[in-house]
Amino acid sequence: MTNQEKDTNTGGEVEDSSQTKEVSRRDFLARTTLTGAGLTIASLLPAHLAAAASPPDGMPVEASAAASEIVGEEAVKVTLRINGARHALVIEPRVTLLDAMRERLDITGPKKGCDHGQCGACTVLVDGRRALSCLSLAVMQDGKEITTIEGIAQGDALHPVQAAFIEQDAFQCGYCTSGQICSAVGMLREVAEGTASHVTPDVAAPPTLATLSDAEIRERMSGNLCRCSAYPNIVAAIREAKGQRV
Ligand code: FES
Ligand code: FES
Structure with missing residues (x-):
């Protein structure tokens, strides 16, 4: 094959693939x-x-x-x-x-x-x-x-939230995943500090990591959209990670 080949779809010329690999x-x-x-x-x-x-x-x-x-x-x-x-x-x-x-x-x-x-x-x-x-x-x-x-990881050791996302298959295309994981790490810290959310029944008694419900997770992660709709698995991953040190 020559360096410059015909694009089979358009009939136009395509770039030399050996060059596109380098640049x-x-x-x-x-x-x-x-x-x-x-x-x-x-x-x-x-x-x-x-x-x-x-x-x-x-x-x-x-x-x-x-x-x-x-x-x-x-x-x-x-x-x-x-x-x-x-x-x-x-x-x-x-x-x-x-x-x-x-x-x-x-x-x-x-x-x-x-x-x-x-x-x-x-x-x-x-x-x-x-x-x-x-x-x-x-x-x-x-x-x-x-x-x-x-x-987020500590050297070769994945952060518990990262490991849980893999374990729970909490992504498809992965485009939203880096934001989801960073957001989950920050969100779990907010819970550990006693921050209430819009769906907390009693803001004077906010949930702990142990009592954090799926409804709380969904509300607190509602700023992170997933166009692949991996939401059930994302919630499951955060549910799994919240029981560990985060
Ligand atoms: S790229 Fe920042 S919120 Fe969408
Ligand atoms: S995994 Fe594709 S956008 Fe979330």
Whole structure:
């Protein structure tokens, strides 16, 4: 077969598969964005940030992300602490935490489902509290401790909620799963702290982890949608995990 073959559906030419293996879509877009217009990175940065965006020798790899971005005049420096690692970025104030993680840092566990705070696919933990990263500006999180699905496990040991999701087959396509698991971890912490929900019969006597009902789980997880409708299994997984240390 030749490098350039005919698409059997359209009759058009398809890409050389040997090249597509080596260059990801993300890499391709990044390269054409930065080099296609004949521009250099330095020329795209405001002068007062150009130096800040050039990591000195010996700086951790994470910090070099600042040098690979195109930013406007209003860009600011921010340090994000994600899954125990520090990431120095120069970003515009309008950049969401979700976009900063996915587009700048290649942390793609948090998913962009709606980008409007409606689906929960982008849920992360900020200082242990669940948060929608699509509704949160990255500059607001400077110095806070952010945990994504990539940081939930302890080394090779899965978090009890992760293990329960596998045990209970609580996902199908998996697109919502990283947000579901982060949300469940944060939710169980809220229960352990004695937080009531909309369906708690007596807010003066909120449920404990031991007494948490399925109705409470469903209500407290209602911000996380699953288009595959794996809800019964998700509830079962959280029911299983709540009896363990979370
Ligand atoms: S992507 Fe954030 S809530 Fe849907
Ligand atoms: S498993 Fe597919 S969206 Fe939830």
